[in-house]
Amino acid sequence: MKPIIPFLVGGAIALGVVALVPGVPAALRVGLALAPASQGLAPAQAAAGDGHGHKPGESHGGEAAPEGSIRMTEAQIAGAAIELADAVPGAVVRRVSLPGTVAANADRLARVPARVAGIVTALHKRLGDQVAAGEVLALIESAEIATVKGEYLAALRTTELARVTFEREQRLWQRKVSAEQDFLKARTDWQEAQIRLDLSRQKLAALGLGQAEVEALPRQPIEALRRQEVRAPIAGRVTARPIVLGAAVAAEAEVYTVADLATVWVEMAVPPADLSFVKEGMSVRVRGEGETRAEGRLVFLSPVLDPETRSARAVVELPNPENTFRPGGYATADVATAEQPVDVLVPRGAVQQIEGESVVFVRTPDGFEKREVVLGRGDQDAVEVVFGLDAGERYAAGNTFVLKAELGKSEAEHSH
Numbered sequence: 468m469k470p471i472i473p474f475l476v477g478g479a480i481a482l483g484v485v486a487l488v489p490g491v492p493a494a495l496r497v498g499l500a501l502a503p504a505s506q507g508l509a510p511a512q513a514a515a516g517d518g519h520g521h522k523p524g525e526s527h528g529g530e531a532a533p534e535g536s537i538r539m540t541e542a543q544i545a546g547a548a549i550e551l552a553d554a555v556p557g558a559v560v561r562r563v564s565l566p567g568t569v570a571a572n573a574d575r576l577a578r579v580p581a582r583v584a585g586i587v588t589a590l591h592k593r594l595g596d597q598v599a600a601g602e603v604l605a606l607i608e609s610a611e612i613a614t615v616k617g618e619y620l621a622a623l624r625t626t627e628l629a630r631v632t633f634e635r636e637q638r639l640w641q642r643k644v645s646a647e648q649d650f651l652k653a654r655t656d657w658q659e660a661q662i663r664l665d666l667s668r669q670k671l672a673a674l675g676l677g678q679a680e681v682e683a684l685p686r687q688p689i690e691a692l693r694r695q696e697v698r699a700p701i702a703g704r705v706t707a708r709p710i711v712l713g714a715a716v717a718a719e720a721e722v723y724t725v726a727d728l729a730t731v732w733v734e735m736a737v738p739p740a741d742l743s744f745v746k747e748g749m750s751v752r753v754r755g756e757g758e759t760r761a762e763g764r765l766v767f768l769s770p771v772l773d774p775e776t777r778s779a780r781a782v783v784e785l786p787n788p789e790n791t792f793r794p795g796g797y798a799t800a801d802v803a804t805a806e807q808p809v810d811v812l813v814p815r816g817a818v819q820q821i822e823g824e825s826v827v828f829v830r831t832p833d834g835f836e837k838r839e840v841v842l843g844r845g846d847q848d849a850v851e852v853v854f855g856l857d858a859g860e861r862y863a864a865g866n867t868f869v870l871k872a873e874l875g876k877s878e879a880e881h882s883h
Contacts, residue, residue, distance in 0.1 A: 537873050539834035550865030551830060554856050557812025559844045561805040562752075563744055565781075567735035569755070569796045572784065575727035577700045581716040582675045585609030585695065590712055592723065598699040601677075604723050605697040607716065612674060613693040616684055619667035623685065626664045629657035703727035706794075726794070731787045733763065733798050736778040742768075744804035751783045752801040759791045765802070807844060809851040810858060817864045818842065818850060819871045827852070828870045830861040835870055838862075 544551075581587075589606035592598055633653040640650035671681050675698060684692075707724035710716060733753055737745050747768050753761050763785035772779055783800055785792060792798065818825050818840070825842050828835040840855030856862065863870055 535837040535874070536831070536833070537828070537835045537837075537870055537877065539873075544834075547869045548866050549863050549869060551861055552813075552817075552864035554811045554813065554852070554858050554860045554862060556808065556810050556858065557849060558806040558808050559812070559849070559851060560803045560846045561807075562801040562847060563741050563804050565735045565737060565741070565800045565802060567733040567753075567783070567798050567800050569792045569794050569798050570732045570734050571706070571726045571728065571794045572730045572732050575701065575703065575730060577703070577725045578721050579604060579697060579699065579723040579725060580718070581607055581695075581697065581710075581720045581722050582673075582718055583607060583609040583611045583695050584718050585611065585716065587710055587712055587714050587716060587722070588694075590708065590710070592705050592708070594705055594708055596705045598703065598705060598725055600699060600702045602699045603696045604699055604705075605710075607695040607697060608693050609695050610693065611718075612695040615667070615670050615674060616692045619664070619671055619681070620684060622660065622664040622667040626657070626660040629653070629660040633657040697722050699723070699725050701725055701727055728787055728790055728794070731785050731792050731794060733783040733785055733792075733800055735781045735783070735800055736773070736776055737768070737781045738778050739772070741802075741804075742779055745781060745802055750803065752803075753783060753785055753792075754799045754801070755792050756796050756798070761785050761787070761792065801847065809844065811852040811856055812849050813852055813856070813862070814849050814864050815845070815847075817862060817867055819867055821871065821874070827856055828863040828867055829856070830863070835863060837874060 539547075585607040586609075587605060588608050590604070591606075592604050598604065633656070636645060636650045636653035639645035640647055668681055671684075674695065680696075703725045704727075705723055706726045708722070710720065710722045716722070733751075745765065745768060747765055749765050751763050751765050753763055755761070763783045765781060766784045767780075767782040769780040813827065817827050819827075821837070824839050826837050826839050829838045838855055841853045843851035843853040845851060
């Protein structure tokens with residue numbers, strides 16, 4: 468036991484020295500349990516405040532942002548394409564959705580017939596081609612058109628001869644050289660020739676020849692008389708060409724179909740229960756296949772019901788400048804039936820669900836703040852805010868999912 472006592476005494480003296488001398492390394496002090504572990508941190512770590520490099524009370528960006536707030540500059544808002552709007556009154560609209568089918572506008576659809584029997588010798592347009600009104604689409608060689616043109620030319624010459632004879636007989640009768648009977652007969656012959664000429668001109672017009680073409684016939688070569696030009700009656704696109712080159716066609720045969728698709732029709736069947744809400748002239752929103760949207764006008768509502776479907780046919784005329792609605796496709800027409808005014812109305816895209824609560828993001832000088840709201844009545848596009856947003860306040864109306872993501876990121880950083 469005696470050898471151990473000096474050893475213990477020496478150890479106690481050494482510990483006292485270590486505790487009293489400031490130059491002893493901090494790591495040694497901690498190892499000997501003479502200093503708390505926090506005193507062993509390096510100066511840079513102690514200044515940081517925690518293991519994440521945050522000073523006490525600060526966020527990653529410096530000064531701590533209030534909970535539920537998102538700091539964004541004007542440039543960041545513009546870059547994220549966040550739409551801003553002021554809270555204003557509006558109207559919740561009740562709508563009836565009716566399925567329908569897109570069809571070509573019957574007022575802007577033309578089926579181009581051959582008009583004469585013959586052989587197709589040229590087809591100038593293909594499917595999908597744009598055509599102008601009056602443009603030549605095809606050529607047909609026909610004995611029928613040659614006969615009608617020949618009759619016109621003969622009537623034209625007969626009329627000219629009858630006119631010359633009448634003028635000569637008129638001068639002779641006025642000079643008392645010829646009898647009045649000869650003058651009257653010449654006048655009658657000229658009038659009859661004019662009638663036959665007019666009938667020949669009408670036949671050519673019925674076969675599709677315009678006034679300029681008719682007037683140009685006397686100057687055409689004889690071989691051109693058998694050719695019939697098929698012209699487009701309206702401007703549009705070629706949607707059908709059922710005839711092939713060299714085919715024999717009848718007068719009523721369809722050579723082309725031309726449609727102007729700048730406007731289209733949406734045809735619907737309206738059930739009796741909804742007829743009281745649907746009126747001609749009212750505005751109608753139409754949803755096509757995919758994301759196609761447009762607004763048109765109800766131009767026709769049948770006064771009678773279809774005996775098989777027990778519904779009324781309705782037609783919506785729809786602008787289609789980009790040809791996004793294609794005839795034959797399906798569409799849904801939303802017809803507004805009633806409106807209810809509300810004090811504050813916001814787009815549905817402005818409302819986000821966070822932890823089971825409905826929120827909107829209100830604009831602040833530094834960015835946005837999350838605001839819980841109570842929702843009321845709504846329709847397909849917008850919803851009433853009963854509580855939480857006052858009229859006149861500026862808020863994020865579109866692309867708000869970006870703000871929801873930023874808020875989640877900020878809360879995640881605060882939680883660690």
